[in-house]
Amino acid sequence: MDNQEIIDQLTKVCICKGVSRQTIKKAISEGADTVEKVWSKTNTGNGSCKGKRCGEKIQQILDQWNKGQ
Numbered sequence: 890m891d892n893q894e895i896i897d898q899l900t901k902v903c904i905c906k907g908v909s910r911q912t913i914k915k916a917i918s919e920g921a922d923t924v925e926k927v928w929s930k931t932n933t934g935n936g937s938c939k940g941k942r943c944g945e946k947i948q949q950i951l952d953q954w955n956k957g958q
């Protein structure tokens with residue numbers, strides 16, 4: 890496991906559900922290519938903030954991912 894993976898594991902993207910960036914990236918790697926798909930695949934976006942906090946962060950991760958492809 891490299892440093893980036895460790896950081897991804899420790900960084901919570903969806904605070905309401907306690908879901909890490911690693912889990913979000915895994916969902917993207919498995920084909921979730923929109924924020925809504927990531928939300929449904931990882932059971933996020935449905936916490937008390939209704940995705941207000943994590944939606945933007947997930948979009949940023951998607952943008953970075955698409956740049957790297």
Ligand code: FES
Nearest residue numbers: 903904905936943
């Ligand atoms: S941070 Fe994801 S639903 Fe609130």
